[in-house]
Structure formats: C-alpha cells, structure tokens
Amino acid sequence: AQRVTQPEKLLSVFKGAPVELKCNYSYSGSPELFWYVQYSRQRLQLLLRHISRESIKGFTADLNKGETSFHLKKPFAQEEDSAMYYCALPRAGTASKLTFGTGTRLQVTL
Amino acid sequence: DAGVIQSPRHEVTEMGQEVTLRCKPISGHDYLFWYRQTMMRGLELLIYFNNNVPIDDSGMPEDRFSAKMPNASFSTLKIQPSEPRDSAVYFCASSVLPSPGNTIYFGEGSWLTVV
Numbered sequence: 001a002q003r004v005t006q007p008e009k010l011l012s013v014f015k016g017a018p019v020e021l022k023c024n025y026s027y028s029g030s031p032e033l034f035w036y037v038q039y040s041r042q043r044l045q046l047l048l049r050h051i052s053r054e055s056i057k058g059f060t061a062d063l064n065k066g067e068t069s070f071h072l073k074k075p076f077a078q079e080e081d082s083a084m085y086y087c088a089l090p091r092a093g094t095a096s097k098l099t100f101g102t103g104t105r106l107q108v109t110l
Numbered sequence: 111d112a113g114v115i116q117s118p119r120h121e122v123t124e125m126g127q128e129v130t131l132r133c134k135p136i137s138g139h140d141y142l143f144w145y146r147q148t149m150m151r152g153l154e155l156l157i158y159f160n161n162n163v164p165i166d167d168s169g170m171p172e173d174r175f176s177a178k179m180p181n182a183s184f185s186t187l188k189i190q191p192s193e194p195r196d197s198a199v200y201f202c203a204s205s206v207l208p209s210p211g212n213t214i215y216f217g218e219g220s221w222l223t224v225v
Contacts, residue, residue, distance in 0.1 A: 006152075043113075044153075044201060044216040086153055097143070097166070098214055102152030 002027045004087050006101035013077050013108055021072040021104050023061075023087030031089045033070040034098065035061055038084040047072075047085070057081070077108045114217035116202050122223045128190040131220045133202030134183055143214065144177055144187050145201040153201070159185065192224045 005024045013019055025031060037047040048056045050063045050070060061072045070087060084103050091097040115134040123129055135142045143158040157167040162179045170177070174193070179185040189196055203216040 043218045044203075046213045049213075097141075097155065097158055099155070100145075100153040 002031075002089060002091065002099055004089055004099055004101040006085075006087055006104050008104045009102070010105045010107065013106070015079055015108055015110050016076050019072075019074040019077045019081065019106065019108075021085050021087075021106060023070045023072065023101060025068050025070060025087070025089055027068075027089060031063075033061070033063060034088045035059070035070075035072050036086040036088055036100070038086070040083070044086070077106075079108050079110070082106055082108045114202055114204050114215055116200075116217035116220050118220055119218065120221045120223075122225065123192055125193055125224055126191045127224075128188065129192045129196075129222060129224075131187040131200050131202075131222070133185045133187070133217060135185070135202070135204030136215055137183065139204035139206050139215070141205045141214075142179060142185050143201075143203040143205075144185070145203060145216075147199040147201060147219070156187070189222075192222075194224045197223050 003026045007022055033050045035047040036044050038044045048054050048061060050061060059072055059074045061070050063070050072085060084105050086103045087101040088098040091099055114136055117132045140161055141158060144156040145153050146156055147153050154169055156169045157177045158165055159179045162182055175189055177187045187200060199219040199221050201216050201219045203214045205214045
C-alpha cells in the first residue's frame with residue numbers, strides 16, 4: 001500500500017540556515033510526488049511537483065527512487081518560510097486523489 | 111475564478127448539534143474532495159466525488175458523517191450529531207480530470223469547534 005511518511009512534526013531553524021524537510025514514500029510503480037504548503041491561516045496550496053523539476057521560492061525537491069525519498073530543501077531559510085509543509089502522492093489508479101503525510105511545521109527564527 | 115469557496119469559515123457548536131459545511135468547487139473541475147486536518151493525524155481524505163458521484167468514502171470516520179454533491183457547483187459535508195472529537199479544520203478541494211502532475215486546489219477551510 002502506498003504511504004507517505006514525514007518523520008518530523010516540527011523543524012525549527014535559524015534564519016539563513018539550510019532547511020531539509022524529510023519525506024519518504026512507499027509506492028508500487030513510478031510515483032508522482034508533490035509538496036504542498038500552508039501558511040498561517042491560509043489555504044493549502046501546491047508548492048512544487050517533482051515532475052516539473054522546478055524551484056519555487058528557493059525550494060527544490062529531488063526524487064530519490066533508491067532511498068524512496070522526496071526531501072524538500074532550501075539553502076537559506078527565510079522567516080516567511082514558516083509554515084506547515086505536506087508531502088503527497090496520488091493513490092494508485094488516480095492521479096487526483098492524493099495521500100498526504102502528516103505534515104511538518106517549519107519554524108524559522110531570528 | 112475565486113477558487114474553491116467554503117462556508118462557514120468558523121463554526122462553534124455544542125455537542126449533539128448538526129453541523130453542515132458547504133463547498134463550491136472551481137468551475138469546470140470534475141473532482142471534489144473533502145479533507146480533515148487535525149494536529150494529531152494531519153490531513154486525511156474523507157471522501158471524494160467525480161462528476162457529482164461519490165467514488166470513495168472509505169475515509170469517512172463513521173455514520174455520523176455524510177456528504178452530498180447535488181450538482182457540479184455545490185457539495186455539503188454534514189455531521190450529525192457532532193462530538194468534541196470532530197473539532198478540526200475541514201478542507202474542500204477540487205481538480206480537473208486526473209493526469210500526471212495535476213494540481214488539487216484547496217479552499218480556505220472551515221474551522222469547526224465542538225464544545
């Protein structure tokens with residue numbers, strides 16, 4: 001069965017420090033993976049998807065099939081990055097039905 | 111487009127009362143999802159619809175929860191009777207037909223507190 005695991009509930013870093021939000025998955029086949037972000041009292045929104053191989057707001061994520069990971073990284077954290085981050089992948093058989101991890105709260109402090 | 115619209119934004123109700131949450135998906139989207147967000151369990155899919163038809167309701171916690179989609183532009187999630195453990199943020203989301211990399215668009219959520 002497919003599963004997304006985000007081992008950290010809270011990650012606290014100083015401004016300017018590197019950030020790595022961990023995501024591991026189990027999936028049969030080639031997964032499509034996503035990172036969603038929820039800023040304080042705002043709607044959940046797509047941050048990036050691995051298929052696009054894009055960098056959004058300085059964040060990147062590389063799919064590592066060997067380690068079954070899709071960690072979200074940013075070299076220098078900013079205060080405005082403080083938010084809840086969810087890793088997600090589609091349920092088998094439907095690309096639109098996403099399974100989300102339990103989320104990691106990123107707290108960037110001065 | 112205003113995006114996915116949910117109402118109410120906030121609701122406080124007493125245990126045992128009926129709660130109805132409403133959602134208007136983005137026009138043209140064929141899929142509609144109801145998610146529940148809690149601190150302990152994160153984001154859980156409760157039910158989703160395709161072309162107004164419920165496809166998978168395996169995430170609905172129990173019979174107290176029900177969801178309907180009478181037409182392409184409106185859906186409700188009802189809890190009757192409500193209990194304190196139902197307190198959570200309920201998100202509605204919509205998307206177009208599935209294809210690799212499609213985005214799901216979320217509403218701003220309905221913050222439910224049952225006392």
